[in-house]
Amino acid sequence: MIFSNTLSSMSKTAVAIGAPIESGVKMRAEAVSIFYGAFRAVAEVSLPIRERKITAIIGPSGCGKSTLIRAFNRMNDLVAGARIAGAITLDGEDIYAAAVDAVAVRRRVGMVFQRPNPFPKSIYDNVAYGVRLADPRTARSVLDGIVEDSLRRAALWDEVKDKLKESGMALSGGQQQRLCIARAIAIEPEVILMDEPCSALDPIATIKIEELMQDLKERYTIVIVTHNMQQAARASDYTAMMMMRPDRAGEMIELDATQVIFTTPKDKRTEDYVSGRFG
Amino acid sequence: MAVSSRPALDRDLLRLLGDLLRLGSQVDQQIERAMKALRTRDLQLARQVAEVDERLDQLRYQLEQECVSTIAMQQPAATDLRRIIAIAHMTVELERMADHARGIATIALRLADEPLPLALTDAERMAEVARDMTRQALDAFVRMDAGLARRVAGLDDEIDALYRKALGAITERMRQDASCATAATYLLWVVHNLERVGDRATNLCERVIFAATGALGDYKPEKTGPVA
Numbered sequence: 001m002i003f004s005n006t007l008s009s010m011s012k013t014a015v016a017i018g019a020p021i022e023s024g025v026k027m028r029a030e031a032v033s034i035f036y037g038a039f040r041a042v043a044e045v046s047l048p049i050r051e052r053k054i055t056a057i058i059g060p061s062g063c064g065k066s067t068l069i070r071a072f073n074r075m076n077d078l079v080a081g082a083r084i085a086g087a088i089t090l091d092g093e094d095i096y097a098a099a100v101d102a103v104a105v106r107r108r109v110g111m112v113f114q115r116p117n118p119f120p121k122s123i124y125d126n127v128a129y130g131v132r133l134a135d136p137r138t139a140r141s142v143l144d145g146i147v148e149d150s151l152r153r154a155a156l157w158d159e160v161k162d163k164l165k166e167s168g169m170a171l172s173g174g175q176q177q178r179l180c181i182a183r184a185i186a187i188e189p190e191v192i193l194m195d196e197p198c199s200a201l202d203p204i205a206t207i208k209i210e211e212l213m214q215d216l217k218e219r220y221t222i223v224i225v226t227h228n229m230q231q232a233a234r235a236s237d238y239t240a241m242m243m244m245r246p247d248r249a250g251e252m253i254e255l256d257a258t259q260v261i262f263t264t265p266k267d268k269r270t271e272d273y274v275s276g277r278f279g
Numbered sequence: 280m281a282v283s284s285r286p287a288l289d290r291d292l293l294r295l296l297g298d299l300l301r302l303g304s305q306v307d308q309q310i311e312r313a314m315k316a317l318r319t320r321d322l323q324l325a326r327q328v329a330e331v332d333e334r335l336d337q338l339r340y341q342l343e344q345e346c347v348s349t350i351a352m353q354q355p356a357a358t359d360l361r362r363i364i365a366i367a368h369m370t371v372e373l374e375r376m377a378d379h380a381r382g383i384a385t386i387a388l389r390l391a392d393e394p395l396p397l398a399l400t401d402a403e404r405m406a407e408v409a410r411d412m413t414r415q416a417l418d419a420f421v422r423m424d425a426g427l428a429r430r431v432a433g434l435d436d437e438i439d440a441l442y443r444k445a446l447g448a449i450t451e452r453m454r455q456d457a458s459c460a461t462a463a464t465y466l467l468w469v470v471h472n473l474e475r476v477g478d479r480a481t482n483l484c485e486r487v488i489f490a491a492t493g494a495l496g497d498y499k500p501e502k503t504g505p506v507a
Contacts, residue, residue: 230354262356264493274356276285 026051026191026221027072027109032086033249034067034076041067043249044086047240049191054213054222056232056258059242060278064250065225068242069193072223073109074102090191107134110184114196116176118168118183123160126168126179127151130187146186153219154182155212174205178212185220192216194224198231210235229274233262241270288353295349295366296421298342299373303417305335306373307410309380310476314406317387317469318399328384332377339374343367358490362423365490369420372479372486376413379472379479386465396452396459397466401445405438405473412438412480420487425494428487431480438477445470 027049034042042064049055057065067076074095076082087094095105118126127147131138151157156178168179177197184192198206213222213235226232232239239261241254254267265271272278309328316325346367349355355363412434419427446467453463489495
């Protein structure tokens with residue numbers, strides 16, 4: 001069942017609430033098309049996101065990767081004229097259902113962006129921000145624990161534990177990105193979306209983030225958009241390949257275990273892309 | 280794609296392929312020379328096989344190094360990567376085939392003063408089929424033709440059948456005339472070397488199938504027990 005509506009006005013559900021949750025699948029895009037006004041940016045994408053695995057979305061520029069990943073936590077709601085057809089489920093429930101609050105979705109599905117974007121606040125306040133927003137009366141001792149735990153899980157604690165009151169903006173690019181990851185996990189999301197999280201980082205900082213992702217997937221489900229083929233190959237369990245159709249809408253042409261995509265892809269276009277042979 | 284967007288990788292692949300074919304061609308000649316040295320009792324030719332083998336060892340290491348460099352510098356994926364990995368494996372197989380040719384040449388030197396206890400008919404045919412397999416396997420690699428590779432791998436059955444026949448004939452000859460036991464044992468080594476060349480040619484076919492399709496494990500040759 002496909003529905004279509006403007007994101008800002010929400011919609012009714014396409015998947016029955018309370019439908020059995022597919023084992024091992026945390027989120028699922030079901031025949032998802034995304035429009036900006038009359039322009040269709042993503043066409044009919046069906047993509048299961050497996051729980052506590054890392055799913056990479058790859059493909060050439062303009063193929064709709066970022067548009068698709070932003071639909072997984074309703075970030076496109078904030079774009080005027082954007083609308084979605086199809087369904088995206090989280091634990092079997094449609095996140096675009098009328099009764100669902102976008103803010104509640106974003107609490108469960110966090111996002112890390114291309115450029116590190118710490119708030120102009122202290123390291124401590126950056127991590128505590130979302131927790132305070134959710135409950136302004138959170139006790140200081142509880143907050144202290146959450147900040148330390150989040151920074152530890154983001155592999156940043158040892159580097160910043162003696163300067164928690166210093167500005168997050170003073171950290172290096174790689175540290176800032178890990179601070180943003182700490183901020184994202186402080187509110188205990190279930191899924192973390194990463195939109196080219198390393199494109200502004202040097203190789204060492206990139207490897208640190210990739211190692212961190214391996215630690216994080218013990219607890220979280222991760223979706224990453226990347227232009228870096230080696231990164232997708234190194235860091236992800238599953239890889240979805242997207243391409244732009246002649247009408248410029250992005251479609252998913254292949255989904256498989258990452259090892260298969262990079263050694264024996266089935267689609268010639270995937271083969272050409274992962275081999276760097278476009279053009 | 281009509282125009283490659285990876286000319287540097289394509290240049291490396293072409294060079295690797297050229298070097299592999301050169302190695303294959305020299306291995307083919309080594310088997311031919313070794314059998315000729317044995318048949319015509321040409322000791323000088325037998326020594327030449329040993330000399331050339333040293334150079335082939337070096338070519339093998341050079342090719343392996345080129346494969347490593349290409350992987351490190353060009354970071355190939357999918358078919359490109361499988362082709363390079365296949366070249367690295369085929370290089371080793373070819374070098375070992377050359378070692379078997381050298382083994383036959385060594386036997387030609389050891390048999391220098393003794394008459395051959397049996398005609399070399401079966402061994403000659405084994406060498407002929409093994410060389411044909413090697414040439415066709417390399418041809419299949421150039422064409423990335425898994426079907427051809429599978430057919431070529433099937434030719435090893437004839438070599439195995441000839442091997443069993445030769446084993447029977449040589450042991451029977453030993454029974455008949457104990458005085459030729461030493462020379463007959465050397466002949467056993469010759470046919471064993473040729474049987475192994477056939478197995479390695481089959482391995483080349485496996486690598487072609489891997490490069491073309493990604494499938495591993497086709498056509499595992501049967502292991503033959505040690506001889507003598």
